[in-house]
Amino acid sequence: MNFADRLAAESRRKHSIAILGVDPQLGTATSAGVPKGYTLVRFCCEIVEACAPEIVAVKPQLAFYEARGIEGMRALVEVIKLGKRLGLITIADAKRGDIGTTSAAYAEAYLGSGDFSCDAVTVNAYQGSDATLPFVMRVCDGRGLFVLVRTSNPSSGEFQDVPTEGRPMWEVIAARVNGWGGDFVGESGLSPVGAVLGATYPLHARRARELMPHATILVPGYGAQGASAVDAVAAARSDGSGIIVNSSRALMYAYLKNPALKPGEAALEAARKMRTELNAALTPAHAA
Amino acid sequence: MNFADRLAAESRRKHSIAILGVDPQLGTATSAGVPKGYTLVRFCCEIVEACAPEIVAVKPQLAFYEARGIEGMRALVEVIKLGKRLGLITIADAKRGDIGTTSAAYAEAYLGSGDFSCDAVTVNAYQGSDATLPFVMRVCDGRGLFVLVRTSNPSSGEFQDVPTEGRPMWEVIAARVNGWGGDFVGESGLSPVGAVLGATYPLHARRARELMPHATILVPGYGAQGASAVDAVAAARSDGSGIIVNSSRALMYAYLKNPALKPGEAALEAARKMRTELNAALTPAHAA
Numbered sequence: 001m002n003f004a005d006r007l008a009a010e011s012r013r014k015h016s017i018a019i020l021g022v023d024p025q026l027g028t029a030t031s032a033g034v035p036k037g038y039t040l041v042r043f044c045c046e047i048v049e050a051c052a053p054e055i056v057a058v059k060p061q062l063a064f065y066e067a068r069g070i071e072g073m074r075a076l077v078e079v080i081k082l083g084k085r086l087g088l089i090t091i092a093d094a095k096r097g098d099i100g101t102t103s104a105a106y107a108e109a110y111l112g113s114g115d116f117s118c119d120a121v122t123v124n125a126y127q128g129s130d131a132t133l134p135f136v137m138r139v140c141d142g143r144g145l146f147v148l149v150r151t152s153n154p155s156s157g158e159f160q161d162v163p164t165e166g167r168p169m170w171e172v173i174a175a176r177v178n179g180w181g182g183d184f185v186g187e188s189g190l191s192p193v194g195a196v197l198g199a200t201y202p203l204h205a206r207r208a209r210e211l212m213p214h215a216t217i218l219v220p221g222y223g224a225q226g227a228s229a230v231d232a233v234a235a236a237r238s239d240g241s242g243i244i245v246n247s248s249r250a251l252m253y254a255y256l257k258n259p260a261l262k263p264g265e266a267a268l269e270a271a272r273k274m275r276t277e278l279n280a281a282l283t284p285a286h287a288a
Numbered sequence: 289m290n291f292a293d294r295l296a297a298e299s300r301r302k303h304s305i306a307i308l309g310v311d312p313q314l315g316t317a318t319s320a321g322v323p324k325g326y327t328l329v330r331f332c333c334e335i336v337e338a339c340a341p342e343i344v345a346v347k348p349q350l351a352f353y354e355a356r357g358i359e360g361m362r363a364l365v366e367v368i369k370l371g372k373r374l375g376l377i378t379i380a381d382a383k384r385g386d387i388g389t390t391s392a393a394y395a396e397a398y399l400g401s402g403d404f405s406c407d408a409v410t411v412n413a414y415q416g417s418d419a420t421l422p423f424v425m426r427v428c429d430g431r432g433l434f435v436l437v438r439t440s441n442p443s444s445g446e447f448q449d450v451p452t453e454g455r456p457m458w459e460v461i462a463a464r465v466n467g468w469g470g471d472f473v474g475e476s477g478l479s480p481v482g483a484v485l486g487a488t489y490p491l492h493a494r495r496a497r498e499l500m501p502h503a504t505i506l507v508p509g510y511g512a513q514g515a516s517a518v519d520a521v522a523a524a525r526s527d528g529s530g531i532i533v534n535s536s537r538a539l540m541y542a543y544l545k546n547p548a549l550k551p552g553e554a555a556l557e558a559a560r561k562m563r564t565e566l567n568a569a570l571t572p573a574h575a576a
Binding site (some may be wrong): 023025026028031061062064065067068069070073074077095096097098099100101102103104105108109110112114115116124125127128129130131148151153154155156157158159160162163164165169172173176211282 | 311313314316319349351354355356357358361362365381384385386387388389390391392393394396397398400403404412413414415416417419420438439441442443444445446447448450451452453457460461464470557
């Protein structure tokens with residue numbers, strides 16, 4: 001089944017556009033890590049299991065597993081397995097991109113049949129079509145990709161907003177995303193070639209939707225990164241479809257604000273709130 | 289010790305600018321894999337060990353390990369360990385880049401103290417300074433990075449050559465690389481903030497050197513990717529320093545053209561030839 005159709009159907013069925021970023025921070029001076037008394041795997045899996053009814057997908061951010069070496073990669077395998085067992089869509093937030101056989105190997109790693117295989121992966125397109133096409137070719141196997149188009153970090157404009165013959169760089173990439181995905185638009189009107197688009201620039205979101213009418217847009221900046229629910233859904237299509245919104249820290253670390261609750265319980269409560277807020281934000285703009 | 293100084297000193301000591309891409313292909317219809325009778329680890333380690341006297345660094349391309357799941361990641365650990373034991377500089381070809389704590393986690397993964405830690409890493413800067421600074425901060429620990437500036441694949445121009453107010457996108461990035469690295473120029477006159485620059489566009493190489501006078505430039509396209517030795521060294525500084533040149537398949541799979549030799553023996557022969565050709569190409573342009 002077409003990945004975009006499947007994601008849209010699951011989103012309707014669960015009445016949720018929320019996705020959980022399974023991002024176990026490293027526990028430095030400025031970030032929390034794995035809670036006391038928990039292993040990495042138990043922490044991540046408790047959060048995924050608790051949030052499952054409220055979310056449509058899990059999106060492990062690979063950096064946090066790679067930073068922990070082999071033990072981290074083993075935990076990633078468990079998170080992906082659990083997500084699949086719970087019927088969640090799995091998205092490897094890897095932002096990979098290289099050329100030729102190398103990109104093909106990344107596509108095999110994250111959209112193939114190995115340990116780290118997910119339903120979709122995030123991709124960095126700086127190297128052009130050579131970087132993305134090995135991933136695009138996997139849409140025939142029911143897989144999807146989300147190309148990094150416009151991000152929401154403070155310095156994102158350094159290259160993404162550089163003006164190029166009348167339009168910023170990110171719009172050039174957005175136009176290509178639309179091209180790559182054009183042949184694969186499913187029954188939902190959406191393409192498995194999606195885009196990553198930061199939530200903190202709603203004007204960009206609306207422009208992105210014009211440029212990529214068929215893309216499923218993954219919005220990463222909800223919750224801890226500061227965007228409101230209304231901002232987060234700004235790129236939705238007029239019927240409210242075509243968007244999923246990620247929250248990581250605000251769910252994973254909700255227990256820090258609710259010391260009476262277990263990590264999973266606190267995450268579930270935060271996920272419920274997130275789902276409700278997002279659905280409410282979708283309604284006025286997209287009703288009737 | 290400053291990473292760029294160390295790399296330059298090793299390069300002088302060994303009289304070599306050659307680096308070995310430890311890229312075990314996946315063994316598909318169009319690419320060779322691990323030779324018969326070899327394990328992944330034994331294949332990679334035999335090649336590294338054999339080539340060690342001729343090369344200054346090893347650069348495992350992570351995609352080929354990730355595609356093999358946990359087993360692949362374990363092999364990566366062995367390759368890195370062996371490289372270090374043999375006194376080679378280790379470069380994780382990861383092309384990572386993300387924002388905030390995520391990029392910091394990638395920096396920890398590849399320039400920290402964990403299983404996958406190397407002396408340097410390749411970085412994708414599309415997300416701006418937020419993506420690169422966590423890596424740049426590691427130069428104080430003697431680590432280095434190579435920022436993807438201009439690549440040599442067929443579609444590399446799609447975004448990299450988009451004109452932006454009079455100069456192509458890749459030049460905007462090159463100028464920023466020079467800025468990021470400016471404070472860290474070592475005794476060699478080189479900065480640990482380097483650049484990846486494809487070998488097949490020698491005009492770009494000379495322009496890149498103008499824009500990044502202090503960068504160590506990693507040229508990936510030698511050998512199987514078709515660039516000549518003269519093209520490959522086009523970005524060297526006038527004294528012949530500031531450049532390292534990678535070859536992967538032409539060394540790893542040299543045995544396919546020399547069936548009488550073991551993989552390691554064939555790779556050594558190819559590495560010797562590569563080193564000699566590169567040194568010869570440096571000489572006329574940079575003599576006196």
